[in-house]
Amino acid sequence: MKYIGLIVCLFISSIFSINAQEILSPNKKIKVIVTADNNSFGQVSFKILYKNKLEYIEVLPNSPMGIVRDDQQFTDNLKLVDASKVKEVNQKYEMIAGKRKLCANQGVEKVFKYVNSNNKPLNIVFRVYNDGVAFRYEFTDKIDALVNVIDEMTTYVFPSTTNRWLQSYTESYEDFFPFSDSGKANNNKQEWGFPALFKVNNNPVWVLISEANSTENNCAARLSNLKNPNEYKVSYASPRDNFKQTGVKTMLPWNSQWHTLIIGQLSDVVESTLIMDVSEPNQLKETDWIKPGPVSWIYWAYNRGSKDYQKVVEYTDLAVAMKWPYVLIDWEWDVMTNGGDIIAAVNYAKSKGIKPLIWYNSGTSWLEPTPNDRMLTAEKRAKELAWLKEIGIYGIKVDFFAGDQQDMMKLYLDILKDAAKYQIMVNFHGATVPRGWARTYPNLMTTEAVYGAEWYNNKPTLTNKAAEHNATLPFTRNVIGSMDYTPVTFSNSQHPHITSYGHELALSVVFESALQHFADRPEAYNSLPVEPKEFLKKVPVTWDETKLVDGYPGEKVIMARKKGNQWYLGGLNGKDEKQTLKIDFGFLDKANYKLKLIKDGVNDKSFDVEIINVKKGAVLNVECLPRGGFVAVLEKQKEKN
Incomplete structure (x- = not known):
């Protein structure tokens, strides 16, 4: 009888080893368990545990995975055909800007290879770090025709007693992160933008969910918990009026963005560079021209742009007095009057040793502020950027993007690539949240995406x-990248x-912001006591x-x-x-x-x-x-x- 019991135990053990595979972070604090059934077709799920002191705490209960194309689904019909050995990821790199200069992409990786019921392949790649987890989907077969990746089944499941700080989704990511213990929004949409912060089940364990390394073959995602307040499903950007596409249209092979979960104590979350770690390395050969610094900024005090030449002079003089290297010439500079035009303003700044930055409308959303038609196409960008280089502009602020669809991801990256050819730094406003691009294209200095x-x-x-x-x-927005909040104002707007x-x-x-736009009036800074004024210098x-x-x-x-x-x-x-x-x-x-x-x-x-x-x-x-x-x-x- 005891032999029968032993056989049963061995059988159960072998079934468990087939159905669940563990991946441990290098410091053994984070454990990912992935269902990996190679006996039948079904849905893949994963769970995450975190070692607090001597025991593992369940951070994420079993959470579904899967992805859908218009020609195939990879959801509840997946079968494991292979799982790689765990391999080390170890890459040191240096950032020009950000929370840390010397960074390390240091973790372990395991690849799970599945087929669906039509024998079409899907890889799910997991990376586990000391401060979090990243995973992505990969279609490895080659198809020259366009396919449409339309949805994901990826869902982050949390215990009901989890505390959360989430921002209701808006295209500009300009809202608050109110505390909630229910997961319910003030509206009926139940859609949330990244990043999303959770404190799990009354334990001292925190999770910040976002995504990284988005390319022109991805759209940006958001979270939806409409069906269950404790289950946050990854949802793709919705079609918009002049862009009817859902999800991504691409040829294969293809991979999704990295889905990221920064995990640990609150300090682990704040200090993490996981978003940069999983993103593509620097693609620029020369970077000596990229110079972060403080900026004097006109818009805040007057709720207007830079059409008044005399105001530009005032803020240039402020930059001189405060020893800030830059002045931002904001919208309406194309209709500048009152003593000078844009060329006069640029020349005045240069004569004072101040480097001018300049604003543009992306040409995709709110088109009233001008100039609004110079960054939308490759031809127009080339002409404008060449002119900017010629007159002595060091950076552009591009505003009013239309959403998170695939064409917008491509536009962001095209602007960064084209600007780099002319040694122009970039600031995105009215934009999506950072997605690791500052590592790949370090001329991206900062991004708004904040209620500033x-x-x-x-x-x-x-x-x-x-x-x-x-x-x-x-603890939320600024964790994932530079944040152009336009801070430090003493007077009132x-x-x-x-x-x-x-x-x-x-x-x-x-x-933290690589271009820190100080927003107040010159007289507000000039009238500060000596010590705070010297501090700001x-x-x-x-x-x-x-x-x-x-x-x-x-x-x-x-x-x-x-x-x-x-x-x-x-x-x-x-x-x-x-x-x-x-x-x-x-x-x-x-x-x-x-x-x-x-x-x-x-x-x-x-x-x-x-x-x-x-x-x-x-x-x-x-x-x-x-x-x-x-x-x-x-x-x-x-x-x-």
């Missing part, structure tokens, strides 16, 4: 929501802001290292970013009440440091400055006003002989 400070011009909503929103973005001056100053460190926009010191979405954040031998700290109070932010200096080397702290003063329009000696392991409590904040600079002290 320009919204003080449009509605009164941001006045009361800004502090909480600002304290949420470091059309609608007032009630964040403190200390809070506003801290945005220069808390928010020197604060970097690119970083060697980034650390989350403390934080929780919507409540507080303390970011530490290293540049050379200095650490810059920024802290935000996201609450409408006073809060003490605690700086733990455990991230420092074993040395003595001098800290210059610029924090909230006696009221929200004043500052207080302190000089403090600190070392590794020290703790400093900083009192913040409601919606307040602080910045600090840490300088390592030379050892005495």
Whole structure:
């Protein structure tokens, strides 16, 4: 009898080994289990576990996979024919901009090869990293005719007690990330844009879902939980009025974008470079001409573009006074008057040692702002970019893209490629979220895709929501790439802001953007006290290292970013009440440091400055006003002989 029991156990064990295969991250903290049945046709699913202390916590219960073409489906009719051995992925690379200079694409990869009931092949490739998981679909057969990839069955399943911070989907990705424990939207659409943040099942485990390495043969996706609030299905961009296509039309072989899940403690999420890690390496041969930096920006203060030559002069002079290398000449520059035209404005900037950047309408969406017809086709781009190079323009801001369809993915990439030929940097506005392109084409300096400070011009909503929103973005939108929020405003635009001056100053460190557009009026910066003004003259926009010191979405954040031998700290109070932010200096080397702290003063329009000696392991409590904040600079002290 015992032999029968042993045989049964061995049989069950062999069935389990067939039906489920594990992939472990290099540090063994993340475990992916993929169903891989080679005995019958069925649906593939995967689950993710995370090792917290001594035990594995289920992060993602069994979650369906699959993809659909117009000529074939690969959903509930898949059979495993082969699974590769786990292989190491190990690639070091350097970023010109971003949260970290030296990065490593370091994980393990396993490829599952399936066929559907028509014997057509599909590969599902998994990569597992110490800070997350990425997977993609691959059609490996060769078909010269176009096929239409129309849908995915990919669904992220979460326990019902999961907390979430999700943005309702809009084409411009300009909305808030409100906290929810139900997964239900204020509208009936139940559609969500990337990135999407989850805190799983009351455990200290966080997941940020997005996607990366989209190409001209992909469209961008979104999430939908219309059928079940705890099941988030990947959905492709909808057709639009003048682009009727659903999904992607492509010849084979083909692969999807990488679906990414950044997983771990909150600091693992914030500090992750997974979006860049899985994206294609730099395609540009020369990059010495790519120079990140602060920018003076006209639009915010006047809710208008740059048709007034005298305003362009004012903001050029501001850049000179603040030692910022760039001035952005925004929309309406093609009808500039009041003393000069665009050539005069460019020449004035160059005469002052300031490098001009210039705005364009993409020509695909809201066509009223001009110039609106110069970036849409290859021929028009070549003509315009050659002219820009000739007159001395260093970068373009391209605005008002039409959506997330395949033709828009192609347009983004075509603009980046064409601009690089003329050594022109690029800023995308009114655009999709970052998808790893800044690694592939490092002339992409920043992307809007955020409910930023320009919204003080449009509605009164941001006045009361800004502090909480600002304290949420470091855990959501800014994780996946540079974010052109247009920060650090002390005066008011059309609608007032009630964040403190200390809070506003801290945005220069808390928010990462390779072109940091400082948005306020010249007189607002000129009238600052000496210490905050000098801080804004020197604060970097690119970083060697980034650390989350403390934080929780919507409540507080303390970011530490290293540049050379200095650490810059920024802290935000996201609450409408006073809060003490605690700086733990455990991230420092074993040395003595001098800290210059610029924090909230006696009221929200004043500052207080302190000089403090600190070392590794020290703790400093900083009192913040409601919606307040602080910045600090840490300088390592030379050892005495």
